[in-house]
Amino acid sequence: MASGFTETWPIYGSTAKVPTEVRVLYDDHFIYVGARMRHIAGQGPVIRRIHRRDQDSASDWFTVYIDSLHDRRTAFSFGVNAANVQSDSVFFSDTNSDRSWDGVWESEVSVNADGWTAEIKIPLALLRIKPSEGPQTWGINFSRNDQGSIRQSSSWQVPPRGENAFVSRFPDLTGIEGIRPQPRREFIPYLSAQRKFETAQNFDDRKAEGRAGLDAHWGLSTQSQLDLTVRPDFGQVEVDQAVLNLSTVETFFPEKRAFFLEGAEIFNTVGGQLFYSRRIGKAAPLLDLGIGETLTDQPLVTDITAAAKYTTKIDGINLGVLGASVEPAHATIRDDTGSVRKREVSPLTNYGVARLQKSLDDSGSYLGGFTSYAHEAGLSGRDALVGALDGSLRSKDRSQTLAFALVHSEAGPLDSKEAGWYGYLSGVKTWSNGWRVGVQTFNAGRSFNPNDLGYFSDSDNKRIFWSASRQWDQTWGSLRNWQVYTEQGYDTDQAGQKVHHHIYANGRTDFTNFWSVWAGLGHNFQIQDNRELRTFSQPHRQYLERPGNTFANAGFDTAGNKPWYVRLEVNREWFAGGPSTNTDLFQNIKLGSRMELQLQTSLVRDEGEVRWLETLHTDPVKGYGGTPVVGLRRLSEFNQTLRLAYAFSPRLTVQLFSQWLAVAWAFRDLQAYLNDHQLQPTTTTDAAAFSYRLWNVNLITRWEFRPGSTAYLVYTHGATTDALINDHASLSPRSDLSQLRHLPSDDAVQIKFSWLFR
Numbered sequence: 001m002a003s004g005f006t007e008t009w010p011i012y013g014s015t016a017k018v019p020t021e022v023r024v025l026y027d028d029h030f031i032y033v034g035a036r037m038r039h040i041a042g043q044g045p046v047i048r049r050i051h052r053r054d055q056d057s058a059s060d061w062f063t064v065y066i067d068s069l070h071d072r073r074t075a076f077s078f079g080v081n082a083a084n085v086q087s088d089s090v091f092f093s094d095t096n097s098d099r100s101w102d103g104v105w106e107s108e109v110s111v112n113a114d115g116w117t118a119e120i121k122i123p124l125a126l127l128r129i130k131p132s133e134g135p136q137t138w139g140i141n142f143s144r145n146d147q148g149s150i151r152q153s154s155s156w157q158v159p160p161r162g163e164n165a166f167v168s169r170f171p172d173l174t175g176i177e178g179i180r181p182q183p184r185r186e187f188i189p190y191l192s193a194q195r196k197f198e199t200a201q202n203f204d205d206r207k208a209e210g211r212a213g214l215d216a217h218w219g220l221s222t223q224s225q226l227d228l229t230v231r232p233d234f235g236q237v238e239v240d241q242a243v244l245n246l247s248t249v250e251t252f253f254p255e256k257r258a259f260f261l262e263g264a265e266i267f268n269t270v271g272g273q274l275f276y277s278r279r280i281g282k283a284a285p286l287l288d289l290g291i292g293e294t295l296t297d298q299p300l301v302t303d304i305t306a307a308a309k310y311t312t313k314i315d316g317i318n319l320g321v322l323g324a325s326v327e328p329a330h331a332t333i334r335d336d337t338g339s340v341r342k343r344e345v346s347p348l349t350n351y352g353v354a355r356l357q358k359s360l361d362d363s364g365s366y367l368g369g370f371t372s373y374a375h376e377a378g379l380s381g382r383d384a385l386v387g388a389l390d391g392s393l394r395s396k397d398r399s400q401t402l403a404f405a406l407v408h409s410e411a412g413p414l415d416s417k418e419a420g421w422y423g424y425l426s427g428v429k430t431w432s433n434g435w436r437v438g439v440q441t442f443n444a445g446r447s448f449n450p451n452d453l454g455y456f457s458d459s460d461n462k463r464i465f466w467s468a469s470r471q472w473d474q475t476w477g478s479l480r481n482w483q484v485y486t487e488q489g490y491d492t493d494q495a496g497q498k499v500h501h502h503i504y505a506n507g508r509t510d511f512t513n514f515w516s517v518w519a520g521l522g523h524n525f526q527i528q529d530n531r532e533l534r535t536f537s538q539p540h541r542q543y544l545e546r547p548g549n550t551f552a553n554a555g556f557d558t559a560g561n562k563p564w565y566v567r568l569e570v571n572r573e574w575f576a577g578g579p580s581t582n583t584d585l586f587q588n589i590k591l592g593s594r595m596e597l598q599l600q601t602s603l604v605r606d607e608g609e610v611r612w613l614e615t616l617h618t619d620p621v622k623g624y625g626g627t628p629v630v631g632l633r634r635l636s637e638f639n640q641t642l643r644l645a646y647a648f649s650p651r652l653t654v655q656l657f658s659q660w661l662a663v664a665w666a667f668r669d670l671q672a673y674l675n676d677h678q679l680q681p682t683t684t685t686d687a688a689a690f691s692y693r694l695w696n697v698n699l700i701t702r703w704e705f706r707p708g709s710t711a712y713l714v715y716t717h718g719a720t721t722d723a724l725i726n727d728h729a730s731l732s733p734r735s736d737l738s739q740l741r742h743l744p745s746d747d748a749v750q751i752k753f754s755w756l757f758r
Contacts, residue, residue: 016154067139092265094364124181139170162432165398183219190754198747224312229259266320271405271424276455292336316359384411384452420448434471514559577608604637631667708756719745
């Protein structure tokens with residue numbers, strides 16, 4: 001029996017205020033965990049909130065963590081709240097976790113006046129297990145989260161404050177023998193039907209479509225698994241939140257497709273995301289039309305024909321191999337003679353990824369290798385190859401970590417590929433008194449480009465960055481859990497120009513009523529901006545000189561277990577042309593045990609940042625050159641998202657998502673680039689004022705009619721316009737929304753069924 005839990009919050013390392021008892025049993029095919037979460041006088045009732053699976057909530061939770069390979073680096077977690085809502089995740093590299101993993105397991109809960117009880121039944125086929133005839137030893141841990149009048153988080157085993165550890169400190173679970181786990185064998189075919197009945201496109205794509213696909217998990221042994229998918233889609237997930245990106249850094253979107261989420265932790269690398277699975281099946285590029293041509297059909301995304309993934313964990317070795325093929329995408333056009341033909345907008349593309357890790361000791365140290373390959377077919381095809389060595393070395397007491405990566409890329413058209421290098425090194429040291437110091441440095445060559453299958457935005461950059469923080473696990477009056485933090489970053493490009501330099505410090509404290517408040521102050525020093533003028537492809541970059549400026553932020557949040565939770569943060573930055581202010585307000589309103597409303601409101605007002613407007617007289621052959629033009633940009637942005645969820649039960653939920661985005665921006669005091677230190681006044685004959693308005697709605701009904709088998713009913717609505725322009729970059733929210741409601745929109749309904757066969 002496990003008891004004697006230790007608090008992890010609010011007072012780290014203290015004895016838990018409420019008693020917990022846990023017992024573990026097993027048979028040939030399952031492991032059973034039973035937990036009794038007792039309440040004490042004054043603790044109040046058990047908090048039970050019903051919602052969809054894997055959603056955070058201010059409920060009472062119990063979670064079990066299992067390191068079935070006993071490798072001290074990886075583990076599965078299975079959590080259940082007092083309303084029997086399940087949540088699961090996978091842990092890797094000792095302290096990192098990925099909540100996107102989903103398994104099919106069973107749980108039951110019961111509540112009485114003395115507290116509540118959870119029973120969890122986990123198929124051994126879900127776990128990775130060493131084949132052994134004799135007794136096995138696993139790692140195991142438990143945690144409990146209480147949201148009543150006594151709020152606390154506690155665990156059975158809590159690493160000391162001076163350690164950067166989690167899985168490697170799990171207590172041993174001994175005496176496991178005679179088990180006969182079966183390899184995981186699951187087939188999940190799906191059928192879907194979609195009817196688009198309104199369109200905002202400049203061609204008529206209103207039609208009905210059917211689609212079928214398959215996901216499969218085929219366990220080759222208790223340590224190895226083959227995952228397969230045929231034509232996966234996004235049909236059952238919430239739409240990506242829209243972002244108007246005026247910067248030179250690509251927007252990052254999280255993965256949501258089940259095939260790519262399964263085992264994703266194996267492909268993580270030190271120092272950067274070399275495998276960004278959203279590249280596979282990405283949005284189809286827009287077609288450039290010739291004179292007299294009109295578009296009659298355009299695919300929105302490229303379709304994955306099939307993909308396969310093999311993962312195994314044997315004797316401290318983790319291996320993952322993934323391959324995928326994306327079929328060509330074609331648009332349909334009509335010329336001025338009336339002839340209709342198809343034109344390729346995206347070629348046949350094949351992808352391959354391989355990842356190998358070797359554990360070095362029980363503290364979580366490892367060495368690893370990574371390689372990826374992407375190939376676009378056709379005469380104008382493209383190849384991209386990335387190879388990497390990485391590792392993490394940790395001291396025996398887990399207080400020090402040294403991580404490194406060395407990466408080589410080779411990418412481009414088949415006859416003119418460019419090669420580049422990237423090196424990364426970081427170190428972290430923690431102390432038992434709450435101090436933590438980190439140092440990071442990297443060097444990325446100008447031609448380094450892993451983005452055919454990765455996500456990296458810092459090529460042509462050399463960085464040194466350090467941070468220091470201190471945590472006090474004490475209470476002083478109404479204050480507790482004080483934190484201070486400071487950092488400094490300094491970047492140059494490969495030509496030696498200083499392109500970034502900042503220093504920042506902040507402080508935070510919690511209150512005994514569970515509110516928190518924080519504030520920070522920083523300064524950006526004068527630099528030569530090598531990105532704003534969009535001269536990446538030129539032999540010699542052009543720089544925009546930026547003077548130093550000061551920035552600050554402050555915010556607070558309220559107690560998370562109350563019916564109305566609020567988090568407010570204000571960021572302000574001062575420029576010569578005027579300040580920029582970004583205000584974010586998040587509200588979580590619990591309308592009952594089954595209904596929850598989330599509102600996130602963002603308001604941005606920029607008065608006078610110097611930003612790129614256009615480049616004049618670009619060489620049409622080379623695709624670069626010309627004279628960049630900048631100006632003082634005034635920008636107003638209002639972004640309102642709403643999520644309303646109702647749960648009939650943990651298996652039957654309805655969620656409404658709505659986003660309203662309104663942006664207006666205009667330039668004044670235009671100047672043309674003369675040299676890296678001088679601009680001269682200019683004018684433009686093109687527009688200097690712009691706007692973007694968007695309204696998206698996504699309604700998802702999810703019914704898990706049996707474990708692992710699910711039906712979805714999805715409605716989507718989307719309308720956009722860029723016609724609401726004014727020279728003052730002002731917004732009129734009421735009239736803007738009214739006009740969006742009457743614009744042409746994309747409206748569709750989709751039904752999807754997936755069945756689990758085992």
